[in-house]
Amino acid sequence: MASKRDYYEVLGVARDASPSDIKSAYRKLAVKFHPDRNQGNPEAEEKFKESAEAYAVLSDAEKRARYDRFGHQAEQPGFSGFDPSIFGDFSDVLGDLFGLGGGRRRSSRGTPGADLRYDLSLTFEEAAFGREVEIRVPRLETCETCSGSGSKTGQLVPCRTCGGQGRVRYTQGFFSVARPCPDCAGDGKIVSDPCSDCRGDGRTEHERDLKVTIPAGVDTGIRLRLRGEGEHGRRGGPPGDLDVLIQVEPHERFERQGSDVHEQIELSYSQLVLGTSAKVESLHDEETIKVPPGTSPGHEFRLRGKGIKDLNSHHRGDHIVHVALRVPRPKDLEEEHLELLRKLASFEGDNVEGASVLSKVKNLFG
Ligand SMILES: [Zn+2]
Ligand SMILES: [Zn+2]
Incomplete structure (x- = not known):
């Protein structure tokens, strides 16, 4: 940690910089070094992380005060630098700041629908040649009564858990991380008068009939992914996918x-x-x-x-x-057949047993 740059130096601000100075300094650096604009540039990525780390500390009054007194030693022991595993969440912080992140950022509207799985059994020939099959998939679809709002009258009130933000903040290490609110699923609003058909969820059970083209050559364990054919999302969230999982029945000869x-x-x-x-x-x-x-x-x-x-x-x-x-069962053989086999055996010089005994037994019951 000795080689770690001073956080004020990283952001290029004075030690007495105001919170808004810090924010705007960080903003400039983050825009400049954002990974979306610097793909394949490890130096920019390093700078981006470094400035994010500096901002995480200096934007928090308490952490900043500790840093001012103790420097980098104020950091938690065992925590060295930026933990890349929270990188994805951290882009949410950036998103909150100035709406960066582009397509990588999850839509703030609604929650995605769940992926579904359908187990499809095929005969040996169907798997070999492919075919079109019709399947019926039960899934949640946007409620027609309330158009997915979940509300009778369309009336929504701010969610109390997140104060209408749709996101709640958690502290992870010394980063503050935003996640979708569990109570309103990121909407920031909840229904005050739930729709009676969907009980406020905005979705109801439907059975969807689908034509699926099974390509020739599929085998057990092959998964065909049908994009967007899973459950509908909540409140305008994107639909999930449908996975058709193939199981091939055994063939009697092949x-x-x-x-x-x-x-x-x-x-x-x-x-x-x-x-x-x-x-x-x-x-x-x-x-x-x-x-x-x-x-x-x-x-x-x-x-x-x-x-x-x-x-x-x-x-x-x-x-x-x-x-x-093919070995015939001795009890199915005629006496003449047995006699020929005995002759063959004797001709080939093979020692055979049982055949004569067997013929006696057979004659006894004949
Ligand atoms: Zn409804
Ligand atoms: Zn909420």
Whole structure:
């Protein structure tokens, strides 16, 4: 803190400067070094913070008196310089001073509406190809009876909590910070005769029917944000957003991995040994794949471009066919079939068990 500049020096005022001198000196510096006008200029940002800090102390009679006596040591221990986390709030102080801040400053009228979430369940195909869905969203909308004023006659009285300012001041560190008043939600006024339809809130429950275009390729967890389709704000505040959260139902045959679709087909031992052709139905069409003689279980056939369109590009994934061995249940086999298998096993030199026992059991109940 030893290197810290003197606050009077920072603002460029005399030690006996009047509060209005201090205010106007700070105002000039803040306008000059305001971050909105000095983007990407760290030096200006430093100057801006420095002058804000000096002003915060020198504009407060009590803090100024302490500073005059003890200098920078008057500051609270452990607090070094400007805490950037309160920077946003601090721009409110500036805003109060001379209405700076532009678009960054929150509208002083009304409070923004809440964001809403809608859980949308889609079939596998709907997610793959996209579609238009109609959804019904319950939300708060501006009350038609009172046009959102919340009052029967439009009569408003100043809020007592904030004295009609709409903002209340809190002290944070050695900064004074303004926040919207919790009782009037920043309006500065409250309703003296509440509207009977909305009970003074200015909004009532409505069900809104919306058409939502679901793009091809969405997947579980994808969030589609519809700007301004959330709840209406209070007293002219901006509306919130609506988030449509996608949940994709599982498919009975297909499994999705990114934009690829996986499917398993079962073939018999003889089909794998001798080769065969198999009909495969992808999301897009049906085609016949040639399974060459000697194909092993676990082999994959890749049908290029027969998967799902990537949500963010024109790329389309593949349809991947996994080959599995179909093993018949012994109790479903005819005696002749069993006999052939036994012969095959003996021909291949394989030691098999159970087949003869099984046929005896089968004959017993046959
Ligand atoms: Zn109303
Ligand atoms: Zn208030």
